[in-house]
Amino acid sequence: MSRQLKILEHALSGLLRRKYKNLTLLIAYTFTVAALGSVLFLTQALKTEASESLTEAPELVVQKLAAGRHDLIPIAYAETIRILPGIEKVTPRVWGYYYDALVKANFTLVGFAEKPRDLELLEGRMPGAADECAVGSGVAGIFGAEIGDRLVLIDAHEQDQLYEITGRFKASSSLLTNDLILLQENALREFFSMDRNLATDIAVEVYNPLEVSIMAQKVRFHLPDTRPITRNEILHTYDTIFNWRSGMMLAIAVAALIAFCMLAWDKATGISAGEKREIGILKAIGWETADILTIKFWEGLAVSLSAFILGLITAWLHVFTLGAPGLTPILKGWSVIFPTFELAPAVDFYQLFVLAFLTIAPYLACTLIPAWKVAVSDPEQAMRS
């Protein structure tokens, strides 16, 4: 232990002698780990948010397809589904999109057919009349609207429709409700000029959760022009979007890893004359190759471990304290309204271990291999270089 501490002392003295070079290296290394860690934390948090909150999404959503595209579904289809054995509840859903040319933003209009009730994540109340609405915090934010104000939307007949804002979804729910405008279902039907015999799609609840995929097959059998989407498929969609091989991870992780490889390659090929001379002197005064490799191991570990810990702390603060300002432009794309992140931290330790392995191990190898090459050569030649 004491011997290792002394070797570490020597290694740290060596690092301090080349402090500017090593400081630059530490900053670049920390930045790389922070970039990779930020993507890891953000995707994991979004994945957790989706997988935990969408567990209450409809067990089955039945859409109608016409000419290969999503079409409005006849309410009569709901009756066909309702009489299938094992079906608990069938609810036609009315929802759609509304593009506002002034702010150039898309909003999601959702119809609500049940009796208004109190929601923990809603300030104010749900719409209780046809001329009332509740809005997401993104909608309220972009127009500066408050509860009690009136929202003017242009309906399918190009007529202005006024809705009093009775509720505003809290910012903590903005990942789910940011662009929502909630109206009573009948009011939304009139707004979209949607036939009373049609709905956007049908939400289905099944008695036995194990039978959902069987029910989906039955629905497809009885109504061949439909497309049933199960809750598991919804959850799987988000798992796919934010997994290791997703576009988001690839976009940043590959760039950061390439930058890191260049850094490591430069380190591996560019052992300086001073370092060679130092190794030569140590060999000449009787140090073993194993001792020199131990010094280099501690040097590499000191830099990589410090960079790894600093990088992860930076990534954590970037994502969970600052709201990931470096990554949101990538997610935001051309969206005008984008949720403010209040993500609950979620960490996958397996992914952290992989990140540690991908960053620490190559750097250690790149430190040890060139040092070993010099250490096994003639000390005189090493001192002369």
Add this chain to the structure above:
Amino acid sequence: MIRSLFFMILTGTGALLLSALFFHGHSLDRKMNDKRELVRILSLTDLALFSEARYTRHPSQADLFSAFQDFPGVFEHFPSGSLVMPTPIGMTRRIKIIKERQP
């Protein structure tokens, strides 16, 4: 030995700080029950992350290749389209070729 002790204390403090952040994150109230209630009552199916196009706003509800259905052969032009992969949910139809004559 001062440097090595200083380094070990510094690294240990960093590791402790990181562990504290992880622990703090896990102990935070995520309001998950309230969110689940919201999802159940409003029958929500997707996160309001990418609102730039309908097939990115509701990736789980979108048709496969919705982007290309707006015009045959059109290029994907929304940035988030490159992050959201199309999911072939409920798409089971297959093309069959029946040969006129067996060789």
